[in-house]
Amino acid sequence: MYAQAFFLAVFGLAAIGFGVVVFRTSSMMRSALALLFSQTAIGCMFLVMQTEFLGVLQIMMMATEMSIMAIFMVMFMMDPGGMGGMDMSHQKSFSIGAGVVAAGAAIAVALLADWGPVTVEAPDAAMQTRALGLELLGRSMLIFETAGVTILTAMIAATAVAIPVQTPKYSAAKEGSE
Structure with a gap:
């Protein structure tokens, strides 16, 4: 049980870390790969929680989707590598405020919700x-x-x-x- 909680935390932190990288990099290609790694970490969280179907489905769908997205970005974007000095963010203060409010709401729901009884082991x-x-x-x-x-x-x-x-x-x- 402790190993499961440990790996769940590791993959959760990896998903959050790669999610931050998606918005911090100026390269759309690196953003696509970071999003792929973030979604793969979420798929691994499903696997750790013994929901094999959802975990494998998440990993397969995101690998295919991000690969196709990266290919189309390289084909059609002017600067997929992010070498130009473009700033694609708009309304920074509003978006930061909206993100903080959304994160606070998500944390409040996670802490205050009645999650029901904890099962000892998951069904097959x-x-x-x-x-x-x-x-x-x-x-x-x-x-x-x-x-x-x-x-x-x-x-x-x-x-x-x-x-x-x-x-x-x-x-x-x-x-x-x-």
């Missing part, structure tokens, strides 16, 4: 996944599962159709032999 991963699906989707779970499989099939089919078929060039060989 299959039960957690089923309970999460029922909690989020209710009666529509089968519909969303079917839609997910259909979308995945459509993405695979679209990729297969978009890839050109490479055919060997026999016409030059036939002309030379005649």
Whole structure:
């Protein structure tokens, strides 16, 4: 239990630290990587709390999303490396005040909320996944599962159709032999 709390604190502090780096760096590329590391640390927090499905899902989604975001930033931004002296922040005093108020509200909710009884051990991963699906989707779970499989099939089919078929060039060989 102490090791779990220790690693939860370590990954939580890492997530906060990388979250601060996102806003402190002038490079959009470094910001994307810091955001990736922050979200990965949150995924690791889910893993420490024995919610394997949410942890792996968080890590996989954020790795894909941040990779795509970094690629598009390099392709389309004027200065993705942050070498120019641009200042992208606006309304600094208002944003600092809003951040302090939001952080205070989040801390107040965390400290004053009734979190319910503490369970000794979490249910296995299959039960957690089923309970999460029922909690989020209710009666529509089968519909969303079917839609997910259909979308995945459509993405695979679209990729297969978009890839050109490479055919060997026999016409030059036939002309030379005649």
